[in-house]
Amino acid sequence: MELDELKNAWIALDNRLKRNEELKENIILEMLKSKAGKTVNRFIAYEMFQVVMLILAVAFFIFALEQIAGKNLMASITLIFGAIICVISFFWYVYKIHGLMKINLSKNIGNNILYVNRYNIQIKYEKKINFYFVAPAITTLLLITFATERARVPIPMWIFLICAITVATLVTYCTYKLYDKSIDSILKSLDEIKELKEE
Numbered sequence: 001m002e003l004d005e006l007k008n009a010w011i012a013l014d015n016r017l018k019r020n021e022e023l024k025e026n027i028i029l030e031m032l033k034s035k036a037g038k039t040v041n042r043f044i045a046y047e048m049f050q051v052v053m054l055i056l057a058v059a060f061f062i063f064a065l066e067q068i069a070g071k072n073l074m075a076s077i078t079l080i081f082g083a084i085i086c087v088i089s090f091f092w093y094v095y096k097i098h099g100l101m102k103i104n105l106s107k108n109i110g111n112n113i114l115y116v117n118r119y120n121i122q123i124k125y126e127k128k129i130n131f132y133f134v135a136p137a138i139t140t141l142l143l144i145t146f147a148t149e150r151a152r153v154p155i156p157m158w159i160f161l162i163c164a165i166t167v168a169t170l171v172t173y174c175t176y177k178l179y180d181k182s183i184d185s186i187l188k189s190l191d192e193i194k195e196l197k198e199e
Contacts (some may be wrong), residue, residue: 029196033105039182040103043119047097056092058083062064076150078141085134092097096122107196120183127176135172139165 061083096119103115107179146161 017125025196029193030042032189032193034194036186037105039186040100040105040116043182044097044100047093047100051090051093054086054093057086058100061086070148072145072155074141076146078138078145081141082138085138092126105193109190109197112195113190116183116186120187123176123179123183130172135169 065076065083067077068079086161099115099119103112105112116154142161142165146158
């Protein structure tokens with residue numbers, strides 16, 4: 001009789017330990033999903049903010065073009081180039097947002113990893129295009145525009161331009177570093193979720 005009671009107690013304890021283990025795994029899963037979900041939502045919010053800023057930038061470029069129409073060819077070319085970059089970027093950001101919206105942490109983890117990796121590749125391409133094409137082109141156009149108007153551009157405006165270019169470069173660099181860190185964090189969380197589900 002005592003042996004049966006001991007056996008039953010052991011089975012009950014084993015069941016309780018299994019339930020506790022499952023509960024612990026579920027809590028860890030939810031924490032990982034929550035962490036990854038918050039980062040993805042931050043990306044979506046930031047990309048949407050960028051879309052709004054691009055729309056405002058295009059409006060500014062059109063307004064500025066109307067103000068200097070026929071007065072300064074280089075300034076007009078710079079503004080047109082800026083507007084074209086903004087329009088292209090608008091569609092690019094909408095495409096990225098569309099990809100991010102597909103991430104659903106309650107569904108297939110493999111698909112989510114695929115979507116995050118795709119977003120990571122998009123960011124890497126975007127970084128290269130911005131650093132090797134867009135930033136040098138805009139900087140060159142601005143410097144040429146200022147140089148052609150040398151007589152009318154005071155020294156403080158040159159200092160402001162150089163400071164603005166430097167700050168914009170640093171902010172862009174830091175932003176992409178943050179992107180890389182956040183994407184790595186999401187992928188790490190997704191890998192851990194996958195491992196837990198496979199156990």
